[in-house]
Amino acid sequence: MQVYIMDLSRNRLYGSIPSCFANISFGMAAGESSFVTSLIRFNAIISLSSYYSSNLELNSDTSGSQRPYRQAEAEFTTKYRHNSYQGDILHYMFGLDLSCNELSGDIPAQVGELKNLRALNLSHNKLSGSIPVSFSSLKQIESLDLSSNNLSGQIPSQLTELHFLSIFNVSYNNLSGMTPDKGQFATFDRSSYEGNPSLCGSLIEKSCNSSEVPPTTVPFDGEENDTMVDMVAFGWTFSASYAMVLLALAAVLCINPHWRYLWFNSVDWIIYLCFKMFS
Known part of the structure; x- marks a missing residue:
């Protein structure tokens, strides 16, 4: 079975993110029936208002005498747009939402192997460590939210290779160093980085000099x-x-x-x- 949208947000999940997430195949394999759309949801019925959210409703439709199938409908929010999708179009909407849990530890580099993802939300957890460089392999990603965690280190410059990225949020972490300013990152403003006092760069209007210039004497x-x-x-x-x-x-x-x-x-x-x- 292929997975298209996995929404595990707003639970009480704790521990680290399993590296075996990379074994999940987001997308439709060749020859797969278009009547089956895999939407996995284990969360409270709460409408999300963050950068990426999925409000999934599975509606069974057994009309007709041939064979029953389950027609799925999902509300998918990305690029600040809120749309409802139903049927085969969901074969192109791949998302993973683990936000608002108590997950901790490093983000597995294997998450970068989910190359079909268009939205990834790991916000509002207790994740630590650095942002994996392997995220640069998420070539289809449009929305990446890592806000409100305990991530540290620098933002990998390789993420500028994500040419479809339109939403990027790493606010309220412990990141440091210069903010990327090339590619899609030139379009992000300081709201994407607020709450990281050690970050610097022209986009957040903060100098990256290693030492403060003393007052002139x-x-x-x-x-x-x-x-x-x-x-x-x-x-x-x-x-x-x-x-x-x-x-x-x-x-x-x-x-x-x-x-x-x-x-x-x-x-x-x-x-x-x-x-x-x-x-």
């Missing part, structure tokens, strides 16, 4: 240098002025005897007062 250094220059200039100016005063005083005393007489009398009077004060 040029004005302070300039003021200090200006102060030093002013002190040196003041010293030279004061010395020159003092020398000029002394030379002017000596010239006056030499030229004018009256001023010379008053000068020496004043000096004698000062010496006398000092002698009398300390004697």
